[in-house]
Amino acid sequence: MNKWIYIVLLVGLFAISTSPIIAKLLPVVPAVAIAFWRMATASSILWAYSLIKPQPQIKEGNIKLVFFAGFLMAMHFIFWFGALKLTSIASTTILGIVAPAFTLIFERFYYKRELSWATIFALFIIFIGCLVVQINDIENVGGAALGNIMAIVSAIFLGGLFLLGSIIRKTTPVISYTRMLFSVSAIVLLIVSFVLHSPLLGYSNIDYFWLLMLGLVPTLIGHTAFSYSVKFISPSVIAAIPLGEPIIASGLAWLLFSEKVSFNVAVGGIFIGIGLILLIKNNTEK
Numbered sequence: 001m002n003k004w005i006y007i008v009l010l011v012g013l014f015a016i017s018t019s020p021i022i023a024k025l026l027p028v029v030p031a032v033a034i035a036f037w038r039m040a041t042a043s044s045i046l047w048a049y050s051l052i053k054p055q056p057q058i059k060e061g062n063i064k065l066v067f068f069a070g071f072l073m074a075m076h077f078i079f080w081f082g083a084l085k086l087t088s089i090a091s092t093t094i095l096g097i098v099a100p101a102f103t104l105i106f107e108r109f110y111y112k113r114e115l116s117w118a119t120i121f122a123l124f125i126i127f128i129g130c131l132v133v134q135i136n137d138i139e140n141v142g143g144a145a146l147g148n149i150m151a152i153v154s155a156i157f158l159g160g161l162f163l164l165g166s167i168i169r170k171t172t173p174v175i176s177y178t179r180m181l182f183s184v185s186a187i188v189l190l191i192v193s194f195v196l197h198s199p200l201l202g203y204s205n206i207d208y209f210w211l212l213m214l215g216l217v218p219t220l221i222g223h224t225a226f227s228y229s230v231k232f233i234s235p236s237v238i239a240a241i242p243l244g245e246p247i248i249a250s251g252l253a254w255l256l257f258s259e260k261v262s263f264n265v266a267v268g269g270i271f272i273g274i275g276l277i278l279l280i281k282n283n284t285e286k
Helices: 003-016 019-024 031-052 060-086 089-096 099-110 117-137 144-168 174-195 205-229 235-257 263-283
Strands: none
Touching: 003 205, 003 235, 019 060, 019 089, 019 205, 019 235, 031 060, 031 174, 031 205, 060 089, 060 144, 060 174, 089 117, 089 144, 089 235, 089 263, 099 117, 099 144, 099 263, 117 144, 117 263, 144 174, 144 205, 174 205, 235 263
């Protein structure tokens, strides 16, 4: 495996770690609107780039998969940004990185693989970690507890997205894939915004600036880096690279917002981290 792939993934990791920080700077913008503008900005830039440098078309057999992947990405962002509105950055990012567990489960059914006892043990540790993170918020059903659950749901959608991405990227260039992926996601989010009566316009200039940054940094740089790398590395491993996001994002949240990490969230995060490391170790394919 070439070392440059790790550099690409490291850049992607730092890029996506800015996402929860920027989202916290948008307190009056609904989660669906944040997600829409993030996808719309990124897709517009990629299509503009394609006018300068034309990209290959997606093969007909992959079009349905890309549409499904776009739907999964839209749902991931709705729940993930929704979680940030209700719970802490630390809790959202820690619970959000359990995506590899779901990727592995989806791979098990798609490729009809048996799960080893070591893998089952790793999944159990991750499950315990999720419970520990949730323990102090369990009575706050409409607040932090709901936010924690939404973060886990967002991870389920992300896990499925990485599996589909690994299939599509085998025959599809990264720009061709991501421009369509982000476009489909933006369309889904546009429909959801109408259904939920979530306004997309009427915000301040500074809000639109941060929405633009969301489309540029964590999306174009971050997710495109992962979409590019998934061709060369197992989707379970790619989904686990954001393992460092809670550390970076929580550190930035502490510096910028004085947001402290509670003891149970830290302990739960350690359990989840150990479980993910074991998961990667036992399921690296490439």
